[in-house]
Amino acid sequence: MFLKRKIGLLKKSSLLCLFLIMGSFAIGQNFDLTGFSYGDGPPLAYFIEFQKGNKVEISWYNAKEEEIKKIYTYKKKYVGRFPLFELDADMPEDLYSNLDPKSKEYLGNKFMLLTGLAKKAWREDKDAVIGLGMLPALKGKNASDFFTRFPTGGTGETPYFYYENVSSHLVEETKTGKREYKIDNLCDMNQDTPWVEGVDGWGIGESFVIKTWDNSDDKYILLMNGYISASNPKLYDENGRIKKILVEGVKSGRKKEFTVKDTPHPQTIDISFLPEQEDVKITILDVYKGTKYEDTAIHFMILWRTEVIPYE
Incomplete structure (x- = not known):
């Protein structure tokens, strides 16, 4: 009886180890910074x-x-x-x-x-x-x-990427005047420069369009989620982050839902389901809720051509 019980425990332990190993591959592997x-x-x-x-x-x-x-x-x-x-x-x-x-x-x-x-x-x-x-x-x-x-960055009168048809952006009153979290912030790599939706609630249904380049071969969306600030890192968790988005080809009309990782590190979404290079509409479907502010922020989002694995 004791032997059978011991063998049973060993089998359970082996299954648990196998589950943990398989689970680690499912979650994804961290990469080593050495040499970079x-x-x-x-x-x-x-x-x-x-x-x-x-x-x-x-x-x-x-x-x-x-x-x-x-x-x-x-x-x-x-x-x-x-x-x-x-x-x-x-x-x-x-x-x-x-x-x-x-x-x-x-x-x-x-x-x-x-x-x-x-x-x-x-x-x-x-x-x-x-x-x-x-x-x-x-x-x-x-x-x-x-x-x-980074492959690109910066905004101004001639940003590297263009956005249109944005449904809203946040305008905030500060001690020095108004501060606007505009859509062009999405191609600005400086910290404290996110786009933030500007409606009541978490911004579900808010949307914008990323314009594409002629003759480009971008098959991914490259993004950094949330509000990124080294002066005040807790702003990432205090504000909302996108969780699920709808990606739609403006010309083809093809649509697909994606789940976005809750990480400030760069990550990509594979949009190769689109039949050709075209403008892309992004719509917020769900968010990771902030602990303090009912605002949803995205630090960076452009079209890009290769996969990026976030550092975790």
Whole structure:
């Protein structure tokens, strides 16, 4: 009786282990940052490259345009949803010296990183990383952008991507006047620049159109969910994030629902179900509700050509 019971427990344990292993594949595998690098630019003033053994190399050019390299050891922890990399020493004060020989700036020893693995990015035969690095608030200063590696970004009079037929956006009264969270923010990689819907409730049914480029081959939507702020990381959870969206080809009329991951890291949605390249309409169907504000935010959303796996 005892032997049978023991064998039964072993079978259950084996099944449990198999379930956990299969479950881990279903959930998805994290990717190793080792060997991947990020740079500030343009112009490229410095690079940050992850190495084995919790090491990171920072390389930069001095005023004489000589390359300098320094190795740091880091510890990683999370501030809300944001990975924080804490180095064993302060970053170099002359990191921007090839742009300004007199540059001396205290950067501290920490940076936040939101990143994703781009499969065979930029028509290359190897994977690469895309991401946004941010310096957390320090010494009474607000957080600042540190480095980026993204296919596009920026807004203004001639943004790289165009949006139309947006149903609403949030206009907020602040101490310095009105602040608008407009749709063009969706191609701006600076922190604290999301599009936020502007209706009562969670924005279910709100929509907009992403315009496509002629002769492009974009088969994915690249996005960063939620409100992203290194000065105040808790804004991600305090505001709503998109959970389910309807993607519709404006020309073909074909539609498909997608579930979006609740992560601030870059991720993609496969829209290859559309028969050809066309403008794409996005409609919010469901949201991850915020803990404080009844507003739903999207930090970044463009059409892109390759899959991106979010770093988790």
